[in-house]
Amino acid sequence: MKKFSFLLLAVLFISISFAGFISDSNAQTLSDKKITEYKKVARQFVRKALEDRKGYYLLKELTDIGPRLSGSENSIKAIHWAKQKMESLGFDKVWLQPVMVPHWERGNIEKANIVSSKKYKGRKLVIRALGGSIATGENGIQGKILSVKSFDELRANKDQAKGKIVFFDRSLDQGLYSGGYGGVWNYRVFGPDSAAKYGAIGLLLRSITTKYDNNPHTGVTIYSEKVKKIPAVAVGYLDSDFLRMALIEDPNLEVNFKLNCKWFPDAQSYNVIGEIKGSKYPDEIIIVGGHIDSWDLGVGANDDGAGCIQSMEVLDLFKRLKIKPQRTIRCVLFINEENGSRGAIVYSAFADSSHQKTIAAMESDAGSGSPRAFSIDSDSLTIAKIKTWLPILNQTGILQVRKGGSGADVGHIKSAKARIGYSPEGQRYFDYHHSDNDQFSIIHPREFELGSAAMATLIYMIDREGL
Amino acid sequence: MKKFSFLLLAVLFISISFAGFISDSNAQTLSDKKITEYKKVARQFVRKALEDRKGYYLLKELTDIGPRLSGSENSIKAIHWAKQKMESLGFDKVWLQPVMVPHWERGNIEKANIVSSKKYKGRKLVIRALGGSIATGENGIQGKILSVKSFDELRANKDQAKGKIVFFDRSLDQGLYSGGYGGVWNYRVFGPDSAAKYGAIGLLLRSITTKYDNNPHTGVTIYSEKVKKIPAVAVGYLDSDFLRMALIEDPNLEVNFKLNCKWFPDAQSYNVIGEIKGSKYPDEIIIVGGHIDSWDLGVGANDDGAGCIQSMEVLDLFKRLKIKPQRTIRCVLFINEENGSRGAIVYSAFADSSHQKTIAAMESDAGSGSPRAFSIDSDSLTIAKIKTWLPILNQTGILQVRKGGSGADVGHIKSAKARIGYSPEGQRYFDYHHSDNDQFSIIHPREFELGSAAMATLIYMIDREGL
Numbered sequence: 001m002k003k004f005s006f007l008l009l010a011v012l013f014i015s016i017s018f019a020g021f022i023s024d025s026n027a028q029t030l031s032d033k034k035i036t037e038y039k040k041v042a043r044q045f046v047r048k049a050l051e052d053r054k055g056y057y058l059l060k061e062l063t064d065i066g067p068r069l070s071g072s073e074n075s076i077k078a079i080h081w082a083k084q085k086m087e088s089l090g091f092d093k094v095w096l097q098p099v100m101v102p103h104w105e106r107g108n109i110e111k112a113n114i115v116s117s118k119k120y121k122g123r124k125l126v127i128r129a130l131g132g133s134i135a136t137g138e139n140g141i142q143g144k145i146l147s148v149k150s151f152d153e154l155r156a157n158k159d160q161a162k163g164k165i166v167f168f169d170r171s172l173d174q175g176l177y178s179g180g181y182g183g184v185w186n187y188r189v190f191g192p193d194s195a196a197k198y199g200a201i202g203l204l205l206r207s208i209t210t211k212y213d214n215n216p217h218t219g220v221t222i223y224s225e226k227v228k229k230i231p232a233v234a235v236g237y238l239d240s241d242f243l244r245m246a247l248i249e250d251p252n253l254e255v256n257f258k259l260n261c262k263w264f265p266d267a268q269s270y271n272v273i274g275e276i277k278g279s280k281y282p283d284e285i286i287i288v289g290g291h292i293d294s295w296d297l298g299v300g301a302n303d304d305g306a307g308c309i310q311s312m313e314v315l316d317l318f319k320r321l322k323i324k325p326q327r328t329i330r331c332v333l334f335i336n337e338e339n340g341s342r343g344a345i346v347y348s349a350f351a352d353s354s355h356q357k358t359i360a361a362m363e364s365d366a367g368s369g370s371p372r373a374f375s376i377d378s379d380s381l382t383i384a385k386i387k388t389w390l391p392i393l394n395q396t397g398i399l400q401v402r403k404g405g406s407g408a409d410v411g412h413i414k415s416a417k418a419r420i421g422y423s424p425e426g427q428r429y430f431d432y433h434h435s436d437n438d439q440f441s442i443i444h445p446r447e448f449e450l451g452s453a454a455m456a457t458l459i460y461m462i463d464r465e466g467l
Numbered sequence: 468m469k470k471f472s473f474l475l476l477a478v479l480f481i482s483i484s485f486a487g488f489i490s491d492s493n494a495q496t497l498s499d500k501k502i503t504e505y506k507k508v509a510r511q512f513v514r515k516a517l518e519d520r521k522g523y524y525l526l527k528e529l530t531d532i533g534p535r536l537s538g539s540e541n542s543i544k545a546i547h548w549a550k551q552k553m554e555s556l557g558f559d560k561v562w563l564q565p566v567m568v569p570h571w572e573r574g575n576i577e578k579a580n581i582v583s584s585k586k587y588k589g590r591k592l593v594i595r596a597l598g599g600s601i602a603t604g605e606n607g608i609q610g611k612i613l614s615v616k617s618f619d620e621l622r623a624n625k626d627q628a629k630g631k632i633v634f635f636d637r638s639l640d641q642g643l644y645s646g647g648y649g650g651v652w653n654y655r656v657f658g659p660d661s662a663a664k665y666g667a668i669g670l671l672l673r674s675i676t677t678k679y680d681n682n683p684h685t686g687v688t689i690y691s692e693k694v695k696k697i698p699a700v701a702v703g704y705l706d707s708d709f710l711r712m713a714l715i716e717d718p719n720l721e722v723n724f725k726l727n728c729k730w731f732p733d734a735q736s737y738n739v740i741g742e743i744k745g746s747k748y749p750d751e752i753i754i755v756g757g758h759i760d761s762w763d764l765g766v767g768a769n770d771d772g773a774g775c776i777q778s779m780e781v782l783d784l785f786k787r788l789k790i791k792p793q794r795t796i797r798c799v800l801f802i803n804e805e806n807g808s809r810g811a812i813v814y815s816a817f818a819d820s821s822h823q824k825t826i827a828a829m830e831s832d833a834g835s836g837s838p839r840a841f842s843i844d845s846d847s848l849t850i851a852k853i854k855t856w857l858p859i860l861n862q863t864g865i866l867q868v869r870k871g872g873s874g875a876d877v878g879h880i881k882s883a884k885a886r887i888g889y890s891p892e893g894q895r896y897f898d899y900h901h902s903d904n905d906q907f908s909i910i911h912p913r914e915f916e917l918g919s920a921a922m923a924t925l926i927y928m929i930d931r932e933g934l
Contacts, residue, residue, distance in 0.1 A: 050642050175514035177510075397644055444894065
């Protein structure tokens with residue numbers, strides 16, 4: 001009997017462990033009835049967003065203003081447009097949060113030519129200044145080219161850099177499913193400094209893109225204080241191919257390029273904030289946002305007009321469906337994500353020191369593609385809880401909830417229980433990124449509107465179920 | 468003791484059931500080492516497909532031939548192109564499988580005008596014959612319009628149908644995440660018959676599309692033997708909006724439309740089949756395919772040139788990566804999916820009666836979008852096994868393996884252990900479907916090539932692990 005009771009206990013123990021293991025991962029599972037109800041709400045968000053296409057037409061209005069680089073007149077117009085729009089949509093409270101932002105302007109001269117080459121003299125290269133570059137002066141920068149593919153190669157050839165223009169002829173790795181940008185962005189950000197260190201007089205960067213076109217993709221470049229600043233430009237991808245070929249034939253060819261971009265003193269700007277007050281827990285805040293600034297090429301439809309409008313539409317979808325949130329849902333349009341993150345820094349300082357508690361902070365800054373996933377920066381239990389909502393999120397096209405980074409803006413809000421990145425289909429993202437390709441015409445209305453619905457659904461679940 | 472042993476047995480039983488339940492879903496889990504190895508192979512497929520873009524350029528070649536409706540000269544050209552291409556890619560065996568197919572031609576007259584209306588007389592409507600429609604005769608069909616939104620509404624107004632042209636003014640439901648097509652396709656297929664039954668003389672169908680454009684979307688229509696055949700056309704979506712509005716102002720307006728489309732006797736055609744022989748189990752067949760025919764509008768790039776080339780590229784990716792399959796991998800390009808499925812019927816009869824065993828049959832006929840899911844028609848254990856491969860499939864963008872339908876062609880192969888539908892991102896699918904919009908230019912190279920890689924990865928897993 002003793003033997004048997006020991007065995008019995010052992011078996012019981014194992015059984016309970018098993019049961020425990022199972023219930024852990026299912027602890028917060030919703031009842032079937034609840035799931036059915038929530039699925040219905042999700043489908044209502046989808047239907048409302050898709051049928052009305054209201055966000056799509058709002059995005060048209062926003063992008064009609066033009067590009068919205070921090071400190072620009074357009075950015076201020078867009079900020080006031082967004083504030084007025086939030087007011088007219090009937091949000092409970094709308095305000096501007098002051099932020100001082102950097103102010104750089106591209107100017108109207110961006111010219112590059114091949115000179116001192118028998119065969120290619122006079123051939124133009126399509127260039128765009130990197131964001132933050134200094135100007136060249138009236139005669140431009142002229143020199144021979146040192147073409148390298150990496151920082152290592154530059155270091156290995158540092159003795160040849162002096163007095164030359166360094167050409168970082170480095171392509172985004174197209175052989176990766178995603179993440180190719182990770183291997184090139186630092187050449188845009190730190191390339192000029194790394195070349196200047198060895199005495200280079202200017203920098204050409206192969207345009208960072210997944211599209212074989214000739215529209216150079218810009219983006220921020222950062223000078224350190226220690227090194228002489230040199231002018232830096234992106235060269236169209238096709239013209240970079242050309243230059244690569246021309247340098248093989250004539251390694252001594254020279255390039256001249258001219259820029260008249262300019263830095264101004266920091267400018268007054270704003271985050272745009274609007275909220276619907278929670279009926280039950282008004283001091284529990286759920287944030288949804290994007291960044292209102294864009295680069296000055298294209299009109300920032302995909303990056304990040306789409307995310308701003310989707311965030312506004314989340315609140316508006318609650319209103320259109322007459323759903324009263326229990327917690328306060330706040331839309332934050334951050335200024336200056338592209339070249340400083342000043343808006344996120346100001347907002348997060350405000351949020352972290354507020355008596356109100358940020359439950360979750362969601363960001364849409366990964367383009368206007370069709371819903372795929374949410375990437376969540378939080379503790380394991382919170383992520384596990386959100387994962388149990390997948391059958392509901394599925395209704396909007398979301399197939400995955402994963403642990404991971406959130407976004408450049410909401411990532412600053414350390415006091416939030418969960419920081420969430422909306423992660424749509426993104427294979428076209430770097431076709432448009434920071435270039436003239438980023439136009440309203442590349443927005444697909446259904447894909448874009450489904451993003452609003454997917455985001456609204458997760459915000460709704462957090463509102464109803466808490467985190 | 469008896470009591471205890473009963474309890475013991477009961478607990479043991481429960482424990483075993485639990486263990487069984489758990490092990491069922493994990494039974495076939497691969498070792499971490501295996502998963503790491505397989506992930507590496509998946510990433511090789513991705514890199515090879517994306518870097519080479521070989522399939523993309525093959526699709527350009529195929530679509531340069533033009534549309535490929537069954538029975539057409541182009542379809543035969545495409546069949547021979549595919550056969551020669553498979554041979555030049557070095558497949559072990561390539562052959563044509565004879566199939567008799569229906570042969571219908573659109574003709575060169577598709578005109579519609581509003582007549583007998585003061586305000587709108589002479590206004591043209593953009594139309595395209597539904598696939599299989601009869602012609603109108605030289606003077607066209609002329610009559611007043613009975614506009615209805617559903618079969619029910621037609622039945623309720625059947626007394627008004629006689630001598631009139633029925634206008635099925637029914638939109639695809641844009642408020643659904645997917646599945647809107649499910650509520651309209653039967654109006655295209657059975658609409659003419661349903662109208663003719665009540666004495667209607669012709670049929671106008673609002674174009675079935677998710678895109679607000681004026682390119683009518685065609686597709687098969689089927690006449691029964693019992694009812695008089697009437698000519699049937701799709702009307703551009705925008706012109707359908709116009710007609711709706713015009714009918715409100717002038718319900719008695721008449722429309723005249725002319726078609727000279729024509730039926731011919733069945734024509735000789737072929738499935739195109741190519742395979743790489745398995746090194747270990749040559750009589751275990753893994754099929755991957757699409758349909759080589761298309762509608763006669765556009766060039767069938769998305770439907771289903773993409774699926775054909777992806778299927779060919781699966782085999783070619785094995786060759787490019789020097790992976791020798793253990794089982795025989797067979798690419799089948801089915802003829803006549805669009806208006807008869809004769810190719811699938813012939814192939815499945817051949818497969819079902821063969822001494823060779825079809826392990827799996829995969830189809831790509833849901834467009835060229837980015838990978839999302841595989842939908843699998845098989846028993847639960849097989850599906851559970853494939854689900855354990857998700858971490859590997861993830862490398863290619865696949866986030867879901869689900870039980871569901873497979874595809875119109877491989878669905879016929881009942882002897883296959885698993886029928887598998889590749890299910891990419893599809894929000895744009897019905898923008899192009901069966902219309903002049905279905906051009907090579909709408910193919911996104913990365914999204915398309917990732918499909919080849921995703922399919923190759925699942926085929927590879929089935930080859931290595933069996934089903």
